[in-house]
Every structure is written in C-alpha cells, then in structure tokens.
Amino acid sequence: MSYRVKIDPHRCKSCELCVAVCPKKILEISDERNELGFHVAVCRNEQDCTGCLACALVCPDLAIEIEKEPDK
Numbered sequence: 001m002s003y004r005v006k007i008d009p010h011r012c013k014s015c016e017l018c019v020a021v022c023p024k025k026i027l028e029i030s031d032e033r034n035e036l037g038f039h040v041a042v043c044r045n046e047q048d049c050t051g052c053l054a055c056a057l058v059c060p061d062l063a064i065e066i067e068k069e070p071d072k
C-alpha cells in the first residue's frame with residue numbers, strides 16, 4: 001500500500017507541527033506562499049509515507065489528508 005499526502009495550501013499556516021511530528025521526516029516548509037502569506041508545508045518523498053496519520057492529526061488547521069492508494 002502506498003499513500004498520498006494531500007496538503008491544502010490554502011489552509012496551511014506554516015506552524016511546522018507536521019514537520020516536527022513526521023517520523024519519516026518527509027514534510028518540510030516550502031518557499032511557496034499562500035494567499036495569506038504563509039509558507040506552505042509540502043511532502044517530499046511521498047513514497048516513504050507510512051500512512052501513520054500523525055501529521056493529519058496534529059495539524060490545527062485540518063490541512064492534511066492521507067489517502068491510501070492501491071499498489072499498481
């Protein structure tokens with residue numbers, strides 16, 4: 001099973017909680033800003049995501065969704 005890490009750039013407030021909590025260290029704050037001026041979190045190396053949901057649960061702005069993807 002692989003996972004898609006969907007981060008809504010419009011909701012992200014750049015708090016970095018998801019970056020801190022991810023056990024695989026695959027989330028980071030990017031240079032890209034949303035319309036409110038916050039640098040948005042992105043997932044690098046999505047293939048390493050274990051689907052643990054820690055990031056989605058910790059995000060105070062409900063900006064992260066983890067989607068299961070069947071292996072091709």
Ligand code: SF4
Nearest residue numbers: 022049050052053055
């Ligand atoms: S679900 Fe877990 S492994 Fe995947 S990005 Fe979120 S915290 Fe990291």
Ligand code: SF4
Nearest residue numbers: 012013015016018059
């Ligand atoms: S926890 Fe949510 S609001 Fe905070 S940086 Fe991550 S995606 Fe953005």
